[in-house]
Amino acid sequence: MKKFIKHGSFYVYIVQCCDGSYYTGYTPHIKKRVELHNKGKGAKYTRDRRPVELVWYRVYKYFRYAFLEEKRIKALTRERKEKLVDGKPC
Numbered sequence: 001m002k003k004f005i006k007h008g009s010f011y012v013y014i015v016q017c018c019d020g021s022y023y024t025g026y027t028p029h030i031k032k033r034v035e036l037h038n039k040g041k042g043a044k045y046t047r048d049r050r051p052v053e054l055v056w057y058r059v060y061k062y063f064r065y066a067f068l069e070e071k072r073i074k075a076l077t078r079e080r081k082e083k084l085v086d087g088k089p090c
């Protein structure tokens with residue numbers, strides 16, 4: 001069994017789907033994850049909303065912080081997610 005790594009590089013990201021909606025997730029391999037979304041092998045939400053485009057990401061050293069940031073972003077309104085994507089504080 002492979003040991004789960006809790007430190008390193010973890011990316012929290014937002015992709016914009018072809019219908020204009022946003023999907024937020026986290027991963028240790030951002031490029032690979034976006035490719036999986038576009039192949040229909042990523043999250044169930046993005047399977048019918050391809051192609052997706054990476055519009056925002058941030059790197060964290062520890063899994064826990066990335067996980068908590070993903071949860072925080074998922075709870076934001078669309079307007080606040082748009083501000084985040086545009087580089088404005090939210």
